[in-house]
Amino acid sequence: MSWRFFIGAALSLLALSAPVAAQTPPPWMPCSGINLVDQAFPTTGPEQTHWRLCWETVPQQGLVIHWAFFRPSPNARWIWIFWDARVSDIFVPYHQGSPRYYDMSDYSFPLTAIGGADCPGSLGGTPLGGNVCKQVHDRGLLWKNWSQVRRGEEVVLWAALGAANYNYIIEWTFRDDGVVLGRVGATAANLPGLPFEPHIHNPIWRLDIDFDGFWGDSVEVGTHTESIPVSTAADTEPLVWFEGGGDWDPHAFSELHVYDATLKNGRGDRTSLHLIPTPTGGLSRHNEEFTQHDFWVTHYNGFEMHARELPNYISPPEPVSNADIVVWYKGSIHHHPRDEDGEITAGGWWNGVALVMWTGWILKPNNLFDRTPFYP
């Protein structure tokens, strides 16, 4: 073999290996086996983005996410997103005033079993541990620009809480562009004693966002204002200084912006995560104080897990600027029973199920990438 061939082969191999050598090492994770999700995107071809996270099933709390990291490019460093993300409770008041159920905190409901029919392999599904489904699949268009187009992908984890007559689908989606979606879906049988009584399912999420680590996080309220009758508009971002609750206004496009004291992208712009409600129909208010706001911001306390205690958690209000913060969001599913939910059969038995009704939010990165992701 000629030495020229030898050097040529070596240089070729070096060129091929360059992207691998440039990758930042994965973060150490405190979980293993099926509880560790390590998902690079795209699923075929050279890696561009990457998620690494832990999950756990907890009686009473359903499917919980621990330690979620995202890497926006192979040679970028890993950015910490969540320390812990969970549905804290699902509050269900009926229109006539009672009953008023707390479907997560009041009873240790189990998760339902999940099999191939719930989580088909042909659709990218893998049942994990008997009651969790992981799905990796196409998610539709990521962007389109005339003749150019790119489809996106995502990894979804979901489980179903078996809350007596109801099943609640708890779903966490991690997209290739760094977006996270949280959704809860209500399904199964209407309350047997009151199958036609309208009610509202209010899932309340507790999101312990530790953006690039738990220190130095702050929250702003993104607010849009139209100066009617003048034709101008303005967007402002007032800082949340102390613990408290806030309201979603659809005309103001209200959202929470979580940012870290030092994290900036390669262009020197401040990076943030925008928590944006995606309600289906609306967001409810009830007599209970904790339901009288859509957003809450609290200082981290590992034992403050219960949504209905929120008014106590913020009394007296602690500073939450440049701190270790937790963000809470309450969604609502207004369930006005319909014939499609089921019927009462001979002997007074309820037969039928309500089709899945959803509510949720998205957590969208802002200035995390230096340029359009997945764009040539």
Next chain:
Amino acid sequence: MNVPRISRPLALFGGLSIFALLAVAHQTPAPPPRPEQANPQKTRALPLDPLTEQEKHEAEQVALRDPRVQELLGKGRRKTVSVDLTAIKPSQEEIQAAAAGRAIPMGRYAVVVFFRNEDEAGVRAVVDLAHETVTEVARLSSEQIPMTADDLAEAWQFARRDEEVRRALGPEAERYEVERTPPTPNAAPLGFVVRALRVRGTEEKDPCFHHRCLQLLFARGNEYLTQPTVTVDVSAQKVYVRRREK
């Protein structure tokens, strides 16, 4: 083409150096070492791996040996409500090390919740599994303690003796049983199942105000009995049966 000439020994040296570099570049990063633990024999799992049944049992025993827990629990009847994994945030430096791929000495902890029947209060204990110590103890009110399948079994024992409940369930009354584990996928639904929702009284005159009450739901296959509404006050051991007007 005028290619600059390189001496053969230099080329060989260069080639080997490149291969050495390539070998380093291609090496799969060795899995990070697991964090140091005080008792690796007992805590081989990573800090956030699910608790094993053995670990749950150990956490419960460690908590019960703690004098603070013993004092709060008293000597009367009690039960264990839950044993769950919990995590305590490491320091800023440790978090940065983990993000950079280095193992950190993160502990493995369980939260054990007990219920004491005497006054329906509870105790929460945080157990450091590696050191077999209790790091924190707190008293819980009855309302902070979830009800469980054990409470349901107790409630059903009261309800199944109630004449009106038996009449409502008909000849199948004895066939109902409490569902301890959810049915497996594609399995036929259990024949006759009792499920429950916890109900709270909203006014002082309500018997369930500050009492631990369960509303029982009766399922026959995939169907639920719509009438009557059966509520069991587990605290007072009373059964309330109510029929709604149409």
